[in-house]
Amino acid sequence: MKIFYLFLFLILIEPSVSHAQEYSRDFGVISKEEWDLKTYDKDPEAPAVILFDQGKSIFFDTDEGGYDIRFTRTKRIKILKEAGIDYAEIAIPYYQDGFGKTEEVVSIEAYTYNLEDGSLTRAKLDQNLVYEEKKNNNWYRQKFTFPDVKVGSIIEYKYVVETPFLFNLPGWVFQTSIPTIFSVYQVSMIPFYKYAFLAQGIKHFDYRLSEEDRSERTFGKIVQNYGQNIGSGVVFHDLVHTFAMKNVPAFNDESYITSVDDYIMKVDFQLSNIYYPTGGTKEIMTTWPGLCESLNKHEDFGKYVKSCTRSAKKVLESEIDLNGMSQTEKSIAIIEFVRSHYSWNQINSKYASKNSKQLLNEKSGNNADINLYLLALLRTAGVDADPVIISTRNHGKIKADYPFEYFFNYVVVLVKIDNKSYLTDGTNDLIAYNEIPPRCINEKGLLVDDEEPVWISLVNHKNSIDSKNIRIKIDANHFVGEASVSINTSVFESFWYKNSFQNDTAKIREYLLKRGFSKVNMVSCFNFDRNRKPYVISFDSEFPIEQLGNKLVVSPFLNFPIRENKLKQKTRSYPVDFIYSKTEKYNSIIEIPSGYQLNSLPDDYHFGDDLVDIEIKFKNEDELIEANASYTLKKSVYQPNEYTTLKHCLDTIVKKFNEQIVFEKI
Secondary structure, eight states, X not given: OOOOOSOOOOOOSOSSOOOSSOOOOSTTOOOHHHHHOOSOTTOTTOSEEEEEEEEEEEEEEOTTSSEEEEEEEEEEEEEOSGGGGGGGEEEEEEEBOSSSOBOEEEEEEEEEEEEETTEEEEEEOOGGGOEEEEOSSSEEEEEEEOSSOOTTOEEEEEEEEEESOGGGOOOEEOOOSSOEEEEEEEEEEOTTEEEEEEEESOSOOSEEEEEEOSSOEEESOOEEETTEEESSOEEEOOEEEEEEEEEEOOOXXXXXXXXXXXXXXXXXXXXXXXXXXXXXXXXXXXXXXXXXXXXHTOTTTHHHHHHTHHXXXXXXXXXXXXXXXXXXXHHHHHHHHHHHHOEEOSOOOSSOSSOHHHHHHHOEEOHHHHHHHHHHHXXXXXXXXXXXXXXXXGGOOOOTTSOOGGGOOEEEEEEEETTEEEEEOTTOSSSOTTOOOGGGOSSEEEEOOSSSOEEEEOOOOSOEXXXXXXXXXXXXXXXXXXXXXXXXXXXXXXXXXXXXXTTOHHHHHHHHHHTTOSEEEEEEEEOTTOTTSOEEEEEEEEEEOEEETTEEEEOTTTTOSOOSOOOOSSOOSSOEXXXXXXXXXXXXXXXXXXXXXXXXXXXXXXXXXXXXXXEEEEEEETTEEEEEXXXXXXXXXEOGGGHHHHHHHHHHHHHHTTOOEEEEEO
């Protein structure tokens, strides 16, 4: 048998990875240096530090004559600050396919070490305190909390997971929200499975080695004849790959990104080919045209759309009157019909989970059930439409160099009319017909077509607006401000308010009370069901006025502007993703209180470039102060080379939009 490996790594002439510090890496053996560690010198603010994190995956023989994978992980953490105690809560994920096959957490072993009056104490995890939690239909996790953890504790654990899913060879994450002194992963490959190797955020490993294991393994029956192996079996050696990194910094800038998994240092493996010992090959990593072809032939994708045609005709004949409508009007009517008649069950999938009859009867399904049925309705009505498979933001970015079906977890619809096109989604009725929800805006999607693959941008170029009109009157005797406020929003800003509060005035009132208002009355909402109109919230309120001696201090825009710039790092190596471009406007009129005069007014300010516009103006006239301010983030995504300018602009917005007006008693 011919033996294939995707990994053709150079063997580094390096006998071992030099220790960053001389810490033990043996489970249960704690060194004096670990106890002496009070802060981590490379990150003095770190609440905890991972002393080592070691993983190992091997293929082992099963009773059925095949292979499963055994993954073993050993990890040790030093708790340095009070906040580090949070890292004593552990979750071990495992997968079930829903058809009877499941990964299994075979064993868990965990200890807390403390130094009490010069003596070492060890508290063992009580296995009865390990509990199971369901994350979604396929993913579960076993969770536990280390006992007796405090600042100075060392915690370590070891667990074993066995999986029958050879497509899901465990990857390895080198970087977490706390620094790691040493991390190593070893995976032993057998020649029957070929995996694509995907490294992210790693310029080079501190140590990488590929070598053949000396031990012989066999598959099938082997017979020795005059020193030669004969028979139907195969003799082979594992090829062992080792990856190691030391002094890995914490990933602690999680603001304005799609998913942490898109940027942390890690390695992933995707099954690309199977080489059967008895002969024959199965290709898993196909081409993009091949992937589209397989989807179009799939029972729960392309064939599902065709199977919906009969019921789609009946719905169009009996429930949607399209007579006399243009193509655009037809598409709008069909999209709005689907959104109002079928509810999304919060499950993401690119495959339908039920047939059209079940969907019509139950009026509920996953996003593919709904959107592929929407596609069938559009096509049956003569509207040009195609499916686009995407990855939602929390699922991670698509790696366009690797045509794996695994990267996609959702499907939307591309509608094409008169040489113009738009994306739509039937699961959400809080956005316009020609928009997809923010959770779906993740760079690009793949048009499922029988011809050449076409990548579709998911970016929405409409500018979303949040405009606040404020009228403030001050009761100087009781140090109370009264404000009448109107919030006018469009596109995704409108979606945020609608989705957050569902037009519930009680929820809106609760939200406003948390924003610094002492009383909120007369809350009204407009255009909740009219997605092409601005969504409006209006209310009356009271708030405390700050008194400094004989002066009154007022924030002209109340507590609405951002008060903290979440961009904390000096530089950033990955984009800042706001999802959509945005304008925030404020118009505030403040009545000068009786018996007071204006003491000071903030300066006007203007800045504009290709990235951001900022403007703020103040005017004192007829016993009124008028304050107008706005800023526009012109791009939905800012690249790393734009980070410094963007960070400075956000600092300016925080400072300028929160400046106060001072009135002095006459």
